[in-house]
Amino acid sequence: MAEKTNNTGEMNNEAVDEVVEEVFDEAESVDEETVEAAEQQNEEGSSLASELEAKLEESENRYFRLRADFENFRRRVNLDKESSEKYRAQSLISDLLPAIDNFERAMQMAPENEQTKSLLQGMDMVYRSLIEALKKEGVEPIEAVGTEFDPHLHQAVMQVEDPGHESNVVVEEFQKGYKLKDRVIRPSMVKVNQ
Template sequence: MQVPLREVKLVTNEKDIVEEVVTEVENEQVEGATADTNSEEQLHSESVEVDELTLALNKVKELEDALDENENKLLRLQADFDNYRRRVRLDQEAAEKYRAQSLVSDILPSLDNFERALKVETNDEQMKSLLQGMEMVYKGLIEAVKKEGVEIIESVGQQFDPHLHQAVMQVDEPNVESNVIVEEFQKGYKLKDRVIRPSMVKVNQ
């Protein structure tokens, strides 16, 4: 039996339509699979970027902490160096200011001996001449140490000052105010503002 041409053509068209539908479905499946793959790759890429950003931020934080620590160390070092320079300067100033202290301390016993010798009373002309020579030497020494900043500490008639005087005896004299020095046994000396030796004194109660 022969199939009419029109019917064959219709069947052929229906077959073509089915094939087109199947092709479209397959293409959509492929596109969907590709889209899913791309989405997974995008998520993975974003996750990697987040991890890298986190690592970078942590590294920046570490570098900032290290920088702060180094800055603090530098500041402490600068402060220590400034303190060291200040101490050195003060030591140099003190050494310059009190450079004569050792020499003056060595001279004081000789000054004491001169003072005791000059208190000797004599009628002998030769001894008087000797004492006059000793007095000149004594005055020369006093002038020399005064040029270096040495001062004799005032005692008799002054209020007792434990920073300047050393009380070795006390008396009770009603005509003298309390805590006033009535007698000096040994002169005291200052080098500028530093006491080299306090005066040995007698103080009224």
């Protein structure tokens, strides 16, 4: 590029036009290369962007599933903890029930003399203390005689035809049943009318 200057040292119009034309030519070639590179990068970028979006969505889904699983786990642990706390005495109560049955059978004996009578009074006091302690833990006897037979609460060991009672009603109780709060520890062993 030849510089053409006038007397004042400034470029003339022809020289400016030539320089501008050369700059434009160079800019065009650079723009074409840039556009091609940008298009290629855009294509790669859009596939990269869609790939990244897919990975992000997958990660978010995995995160939400893990969070839900953790919440479910925490809820189950809390329910198990509440249940174990609520029924913590179940094993001990199950072990005490045969002793209570023996107390009840012993107290049904008729006292023959004064010693037997005082012995039965002492047994009655111990029996009442045990029953009171069980009540504090939430144990209650299952009502059986005169109620409708419920297989969740009663265990039928005999059936009888008694016209004096309605059908499917418990007529006699052989062994008392107990519940701990809302859970049956031992069902009542009963005789049911057909």
